[in-house]
Structure formats: structure tokens, C-alpha cells
Amino acid sequence: MSSIQIADVSKNYGPVKVLKGIDLQIADGELVSFLGPSGCGKSTLLYCLAGLQEITAGQILFDGRDATHLSPRDRNIALVFQDYALYPHMLVRDNLAFPLRRQRVDKESIKRQVNWAAEVLGIEALLDRYPSELSGGQRQRVAVGRSIVRNPAALLMDEPLSNLDATLRVRMRTEIRRLQRDLKITVLFVTHDQEEAMAMSDRIAIMNAGVLQQFDTPMEVYRKPANRFVAGFIGSPQMNFLPGRSFQSTPDDCIVGVRPHDLVPANGTSAPQGHDLEGDLVLIESVGPIHFLDVLVGDIMLRATCSDPTGLNPGQRISLATAPQKLHHFDAQTGLRI
Known part of the structure; x- marks a missing residue:
């Protein structure tokens, strides 16, 4: 597990300011959603935390340790992409084992960790299938399994449920919340779906045009929106x-x-x-x-x-x-x- 501090983080693409002085303190073992409309900067912030993009200004700390300029592999985080990003030519067990093999973990430990991840996610029967033989929900479980197999300090998820149908989305968000509580892992979850964020999160960071609008518990955001934007964005139907x-x-x-x-x-x-x-x-x-x-x-x-x-x-x-x-x-x- 890991606490994460985002201190006055900004990100520019030339003259375009995508993130504007974001300040967040995320507690150890907390599930926090980054919520906002398309183009608000929530995915950019996630990729900055993962080390896939350099920030323009500010500081990122994991457990109080400056990680601003660390490479992605040295941050001990895992990232689940929107499109799953599974290797189509590999069996499920090999997809799960891939990050451990890259770290040159011994074969016995790899086998033990793969079996553990498969058991946690209920995909033991899928280990000898290829991704093309899986449903959308099963592929999502494999993508999550590949992320948790090496026990990361934090799990970052970029709209992982957007490709699923409505019924499966509800089921998977329950599974992700259960998994997060069982593993006591810090999870940062990017979504544009306010119902998804309200149902899953310990706290929600609401963003608009690169600016943090409010950071609080779901019901506090609903009952006491900080401004008109938050009031109109949270709640269905709209205020x-x-x-x-x-x-x-x-x-x-x-x-x-x-x-x-x-x-x-x-x-x-x-x-x-x-x-x-x-x-x-x-x-x-x-x-x-x-x-x-x-x-x-x-x-x-x-x-x-x-x-x-x-x-x-x-x-x-x-x-x-x-x-x-x-x-x-x-x-x-x-x-x-x-």
C-alpha cells in the first residue's frame, strides 16, 4: 500500500495548460476516483502519477518519498488501461505471468502468484484460454489480475469499465471494490460516470478544465457541492x-x-x-x-x-x-x- 501526495502539479503541452496546480493528499488504502467531463485532465493526471508523462511543475510523493522523476518501473504501481491491453498470442496464465517474468522472478514464485491472482479474481478455469476466447468481463478480470500479481503499492485504473455493457459494469465495479478492500490497496480510478464514482469511491476528486473543483466523500459532494459546476455534474437527473x-x-x-x-x-x-x-x-x-x-x-x-x-x-x-x-x-x- 502507498499514500500519494500530489503537490501543486501542473502539466503543459506547449502553450496549452492541461493541469493547473492540482493538490491532493490520498491516504494509504483509499479508493479515489478522478471524475470529470472528457478533456478535463483526469487521465493525464493518472499518467503523470504512473510516470508515463513528465509533469511541468510540482511534486509527486509516494509514502513521503519524492517520485517526481522516477521511471515507471521504479514507482511500484500498476496501470489498467481502458482497452485491457492483453497480449493476444499469450494464454491467460502467460498474460498474468508476464510482468513477473520481466522482473526475472523465479518460476515457482511466478506460479504461486499467478494462481493466487486467478483465485482472487475467480478466473482459475480461464488460465489456458487465449484473450480472444474470453468475454469482455473476463478480459477485464485478466487485466486486473496482471496488475495485482506483483503486489503493487498502488493500482491506477483508466476508465476500465467503459467497454462493458451496463449490467456487467455494475457487477465489475462491485468486484473491483471488493478486491480493493480485500487487498487493502490504494486505487486511483478515472471515470466520467458520476454514478460509478459515487458507488465505488471513498473520496472523489472532481475536475474541470484542468482545475480541481472539489475533493470529498461522495455524499458530502452531493449534499454540499462547492460550486455550480460540481452541483450540475453530480446527481442524476441534473440539478x-x-x-x-x-x-x-x-x-x-x-x-x-x-x-x-x-x-x-x-x-x-x-x-x-x-x-x-x-x-x-x-x-x-x-x-x-x-x-x-x-x-x-x-x-x-x-x-x-x-x-x-x-x-x-x-x-x-x-x-x-x-x-x-x-x-x-x-x-x-x-x-x-x-
């Missing part, structure tokens, strides 16, 4: 935003955010006592036990929720309610939380 004048006792120079799950029809018996909004019901979208309502309030389309849409019809005028404590206030100029 609604309205000008302050939409609510009484709210300054005009602020933006008010309210999550769809906290905005309900005001005529329901369970509606909160608080702020009301009136608008035209445009669409009812049923997704199992929850029904989403698209409501046009002025020129802003809001999304609300209800458990039972009986009596509601598109085209009618409805009133929405939310409790005052459920509102999030952001500065209209800076976007920072007030």
Missing part, C-alpha cells in the same frame, strides 16, 4: 438552476439550485411546506417507482419527481414545492457556493 428572484427572501444576484428529487407537486399530501413554483407540465417520464416531471416555469425547464402521477396530465398548470433547507445557493458571478 435545476433558477435565478434568485424565483424565490422570496433570496437575493437577485445569486443562482438557486434544487435537485429534482427535492422538487415535488405541491398538491400532494407529502409535499414540503416551503417555496412554491408554478409552471406548465410538459412531460411525464416513468422510470419504475419514480416518475419524472418536466415543468416549464417561465422560460426555464425544470425537472421534478413524484411517486404517483395519477391526475397529472401534460399541458396542465401545476405547482411545485420544495423545502427551504433543500435549496443550494451559488454566487451568480463566481459560481461558488454561498
Whole structure:
């Protein structure tokens, strides 16, 4: 295991600034997700930690030891790529053994480590198959096995689940979380899927345009977003935003955010006592036990929720309610939380 400190790290490609003074302190045995939209710099940061890219400024420390200029092989980390990167001409057991053979580990130790990794990941029956004979989920397990077989201090994963279907992604994220807890290994996990990050992480580092926006636990990020960007990026469906004048006792120079799950029809018996909004019901979208309502309030389309849409019809005028404590206030100029 290893703690990782990222101290004021910047990365430039010529005049283009990709990372802008990133500061993070990652604890020993923690699973941290780097989350953000495409092009925000999360994969670049991961490759800088792996030593595959040089940083422009700053410092990277593993367990307090300066690793800024160490070669990748001297950092004792493992990297799982998005496309698995398995050798197609090698059996699974040889793919697993490859990093150990590169380190000239003796044959008996290689056999023992390969069998251990296969047992941990439940792929013992696949050892004599080629990658072309495996499903996507099985290939992912082999890629993870090849990374953990030499007991790295940290495991870096670059969107490893993006090539899997929805059902398999849910299953694999559970497997990765279980593996991380069993091995007590530090894991850095790059993803653009906020649900994936929320479900797996001890803490989430949210990035945008090369800048760290917030670093906290999943529920703290959800309940107290640091700024409007984080508020809009975390949560599904996305948070609604309205000008302050939409609510009484709210300054005009602020933006008010309210999550769809906290905005309900005001005529329901369970509606909160608080702020009301009136608008035209445009669409009812049923997704199992929850029904989403698209409501046009002025020129802003809001999304609300209800458990039972009986009596509601598109085209009618409805009133929405939310409790005052459920509102999030952001500065209209800076976007920072007030």
C-alpha cells in the first residue's frame, strides 16, 4: 500500500495548460476516483502519477518519498488501461505471468502468484484460454489480475469499465471494490460516470478544465457541492438552476439550485411546506417507482419527481414545492457556493 501526495502539479503541452496546480493528499488504502467531463485532465493526471508523462511543475510523493522523476518501473504501481491491453498470442496464465517474468522472478514464485491472482479474481478455469476466447468481463478480470500479481503499492485504473455493457459494469465495479478492500490497496480510478464514482469511491476528486473543483466523500459532494459546476455534474437527473428572484427572501444576484428529487407537486399530501413554483407540465417520464416531471416555469425547464402521477396530465398548470433547507445557493458571478 502507498499514500500519494500530489503537490501543486501542473502539466503543459506547449502553450496549452492541461493541469493547473492540482493538490491532493490520498491516504494509504483509499479508493479515489478522478471524475470529470472528457478533456478535463483526469487521465493525464493518472499518467503523470504512473510516470508515463513528465509533469511541468510540482511534486509527486509516494509514502513521503519524492517520485517526481522516477521511471515507471521504479514507482511500484500498476496501470489498467481502458482497452485491457492483453497480449493476444499469450494464454491467460502467460498474460498474468508476464510482468513477473520481466522482473526475472523465479518460476515457482511466478506460479504461486499467478494462481493466487486467478483465485482472487475467480478466473482459475480461464488460465489456458487465449484473450480472444474470453468475454469482455473476463478480459477485464485478466487485466486486473496482471496488475495485482506483483503486489503493487498502488493500482491506477483508466476508465476500465467503459467497454462493458451496463449490467456487467455494475457487477465489475462491485468486484473491483471488493478486491480493493480485500487487498487493502490504494486505487486511483478515472471515470466520467458520476454514478460509478459515487458507488465505488471513498473520496472523489472532481475536475474541470484542468482545475480541481472539489475533493470529498461522495455524499458530502452531493449534499454540499462547492460550486455550480460540481452541483450540475453530480446527481442524476441534473440539478435545476433558477435565478434568485424565483424565490422570496433570496437575493437577485445569486443562482438557486434544487435537485429534482427535492422538487415535488405541491398538491400532494407529502409535499414540503416551503417555496412554491408554478409552471406548465410538459412531460411525464416513468422510470419504475419514480416518475419524472418536466415543468416549464417561465422560460426555464425544470425537472421534478413524484411517486404517483395519477391526475397529472401534460399541458396542465401545476405547482411545485420544495423545502427551504433543500435549496443550494451559488454566487451568480463566481459560481461558488454561498
